[in-house]
Amino acid sequence: MSHHKVRITVNGTATEDEVESRLLLVHYLRETRQLTGTHVGCDTSNCGACTVMLNGRTVKSCTVLTVAADEAEVLTIEGLAADGELSPVQEGFRQCHGLQCGYCTPGMVMAATGLLLERESPDEQEIREGIEGNLCRCTGYDMIVDSVRWAADHGGAGEAATAHADGRI
Amino acid sequence: MGSMVGAAVVRKEDPALLTGRGTYVDDIRLSGTVHMAYVRSYLAHARILSIDTAEAAAMPGVLGVWTHDDLPGLPPNRSVPGMERPCLATGKVHFVGECVAVVVATDRYLAADAAEAVLVEYEELPVMATVEAALAEGAAPILDGLPSNVALEQVLSATDAEEELAAAPHRLSIRLKNQRCAAVPMEPTVCLSDWQSSGLTMYATTQTPHHMRNEIAASFGLSQQEVRVIAPDVGGGFGAKASSYPEFLLTAELSKRLRRPVKYVETRSENMTSMVHGRAQWHEVEVGFDDDGTLLALRVRITQDCGGWPDATGIGLPTLTSFMAGGCYHIPVIAPSFRSVVTNTTPVGSYRGAGRPEASFMIERVVDQVAAELGLDPLDVRRRNFVQPGEMPFATQFEGIVYDEADFPACLDKLLEHVDYEALRTEQAGLRGDPDGPLLGIGFSTFVEMGGFGPTPLFEQFGYVGGWESANVRLNVDGSAVIKVGTSPHGQGHQTAFAQIVADELQIDFERITLIHGDTATVQEGIGTMGSRGVPVGGSAVMKAAIKVRTKALRIAAHMLEADENDVELVDGVFTVKGTAQSVTMGEVAVRAFKPHLLPEGFDLGLDETAFHEPTNLSYPSGAHCCVVEIDRGTGKVRIRRYVAVDDCGTVINPLMAKGQIHGGVAQGIAQALMEEVTYSGDGQPGAGTLVDYTLPSALDLPHYETDHVVTRTSFNPLGAKGLGESGATAAPQAVVNAVVDALSHLGVRDVEMPCTPQKVWRILAEKAS
Secondary structure: OOEEEEEEEEOOEEEEEEEEOOOEHHHHHHHHOOOOOOOOOOOOOOOOOOEEEEOOEEEEOOOOEHHHHOOOEEEOHHHOOOOOOOOHHHHHHHHOOOOOOOOOHHHHHHHHHHHHHHOOOOOHHHHHHHOOOOOOOOOOOHHHHHHHHHHHHOOOOOHHHHHHHOOOO | OOOOOOOOOOOOOHHHHHOOOOOEHHHOOOOOOEEEEEEEOOOOOEEEEEEEOHHHHOOOOEEEEEEHHHOOOOOOEEEEOOEEEOOOOOOEEOOOOOEEEEEEEOOHHHHHHHHHHOEEEEEEOOOOOOHHHHHOOOOOOOOOOOOOOEEEEEEOOOOOOHHHHHHOOEEEEEEEEEEEEEOOOOOOOEEEEEEEOOEEEEEEOOOOHHHHHHHHHHHHOOOHHHEEEEOOEOOOOOOHHHOOOHHHHHHHHHHHHHOOOEEEEOOHHHHHHHOOEEEEEEEEEEEEEOOOOOEEEEEEEEEEEEEOOOOOOHHHHHHHHHHOOOOOEOOOEEEEEEEEEEOOOOOEOOOOOOOHHHHHHHHHHHHHHHHHHHOOOHHHHHHHHEOOHHHOOEEOOOOOOEEOOOOHHHHHHHHHHHOOHHHHHHHHHHHHOOOOOOEEEEEEEEEEOOEOOOOHHHHHOOOOOOOOEEEEEEEOOOOOEEEEEOOOOOOOOHHHHHHHHHHHHHOOOHHHEEEEEOEOOOOOOOOOOOOOOHHHHHHHHHHHHHHHHHHHHHHHHHHHHOOOHHHEEEEOOEEEEOOOOOEEEHHHHHHHOOOHHHOOOOOOOOEEEEEEEOOOOOEOOEEEEEEEEEEOOOOOOEEEEEEEEEEEOEOOOOHHHHHHHHHHHHHHHHHHHHOOOOOEOOOOOEOOOOOOOOOOOOOOOOOOOEEEEOOOOOOOOOOOEOOOOOHHHHHHHHHHHHHHHHHHHHHOOOOOOOOOOHHHHHHHHHHHHO
16 A cells, blocks of 8 residues: 655644555544544535545535645634634534534535525525535434524624635645 | 523534534544555355455555455444344345455555455345235345344334225225435544554444443443544434444454554445435325215234344334324224344435334325315314324323324415415416416325324333433533533534523523533433434423532522522522522632631532433424425426425524525435435345436425414423424425425326326426327
């Protein structure tokens, strides 16, 4: 198995690492970078628990090879509340009880954040379409829809995600 | 100080979970950890001729490969007595996904590589993937030592009700299927075992850490103090994480042998065949009734597919189905019986509701079919047969099954305040004449189920040491409080709910209360979180412990105030001598509790009390749900236009979290009604082995839910709470299916089998059109 040097910036911090060709980005984040907020919920890219932002767009990090993310900027759930304040999406999930067990939550929050970067004020149908690729088994989704609406009304995607999307970090 | 119980406060759990700072088992890193991977059977029924591990053992990073024969003395997985399932297959495999060998390597990728390199030679055996095949004439027993594939058969009534059925003016035979579903918690099974000379520490995705500790200690011949089981943040369970899995014992055994921590992380595809499935019951129903829809007799013969190895919990579930067969109705004679059948499929265990949704689906479909047979409104038949509030507590014909306080008619009345039934019927009639419009269907579910599991004699039958729950409440010197509780949440929000209860009892700030759970080394004792017992049983234990602390604090306050205890009261966090201005705060009392020289001689220091709550009975959450569907005539797709849920869970601790529980349960019930099914081909190959094939609903598949409550406090526990976690999943399937059948009823349709997929509904429409 060949190894490659990669330089990846995660939540504003760049490191150089030597990784196997086959290492998935989600495992790079969890194992190499010790950022365990990004979860693995399936092995067929259906569940979206591993959703992160890569160069300004949401991706399922189980479908990205680490080597393909060389020189990339990644934003994970740990980077959303960069200044210690919950982002509007995180706060929306808290206020509207948009999570129960919390396992899908990091991916769901990242997907919702990505949606709000693209669309400032999505309606219910647009929210449901925007998070369709993320599965939650606890909530039945209705309170997640409320959470995203709350976020849209209280600042949207938030500072860290907006800066990431603008290429400022 | 306003009451915290009943307040919709946001959860204490959330900041960590929302920032990626939660701690699930796979997030835990111990130095030197190695990774276990399974070699699983790809055949449903086969004899193992040989296992060649040589190539795998020589691969990079591999520490070893083990089969059953390499692990002499390893105890079997938790099992039904006489049907002990070995952790690794011995001689033959019974279902696709059964564990055959394990590999341990330094890295999870290398472990997976090596598992691929293990060569297993099989001799295929005839596969019995259905109960029909397993019960066929001449079918060989799948489990060695059993005379047939019937693992358990029981009759739960003295009569078969034939006399009453024969005498009834009307009689219907109905066959119902409650299909096999997968729980699919978003976090699969994960465990990390660290066996040291001082004992074993295991981090595991479980709903029942104390129960696991007891079993693991007994299995390995360790004393309980040598085993520490920790359930940290757990990513959903839905009953399936109350079962035991071979990896718990295997990682422990291999950690002992390798003297390193051993971690196992199940993949989702493994999870779909390894984690217990739910439901999988067939009901042959005979119902007798009067001209006006009065129910006279009910016979239910239940056949449960219990899979390739009967699960210790799973095999008990048809008993619960039997007990709840009558639903919220007066039925003079109920005659249930069941048989559990071994098949070459994944074992069947608990899944949200665990035996009660099957009963509720059955009786609610029966009531609708009785109404259809007589041309009556299904609501009239329900009202005619309801057990009335004045009859509560209501003793069913089954010993110990006594419904607590409830008001079934009030739930239906409240539901109809939200639903303009007459207008819907008018619209339905109009749409039936419009070939371009959808078909409208209105379905109801008036349900009762069981919550608050215990008591001990019932729980002993499921292998638990008791049906109680335990709690400890301790005040620190600064007046802040720590709760320890034996229930172990996996999304329910115990930190928040139990802090609300203690905040009320001790009148201290909610923000100054913390909960510790899910660790057998720090929490005194516990049973676990299942059977909607968190609030009614765990919460009651918390309440009792808090009251003990308050009682002791009051004694200290009386001493400080030099007053009689009977003259001191706690109001807004301040102890006051009634009718005077003399007072001390709870904070001052907390300090005094640690000052022996300022207390009466011999006074026990501290404010630290433990209490157990043994429920005197189960509780019985109930409610009335309505589903309005639109069926597209061209595609057969069912769209839910409205879903309205009125629930009576007794006291509501936190309306926000109660809403979440109802939504989640209803979502799973809707998904069962319309989408989900674990299928097998004739040769036992799973048709839903990944999330590509298993139709877990997304946000686009599920509707907005409307919820409301009727509050009838139960007298069976001090909180008056009945539990709510399983109500939605119990109520929803039949509300949806009744609506689907109602939409098609003018075509002469009496039943549609779950799941009501577009294909199935379209075929019915096409058939009726021709």
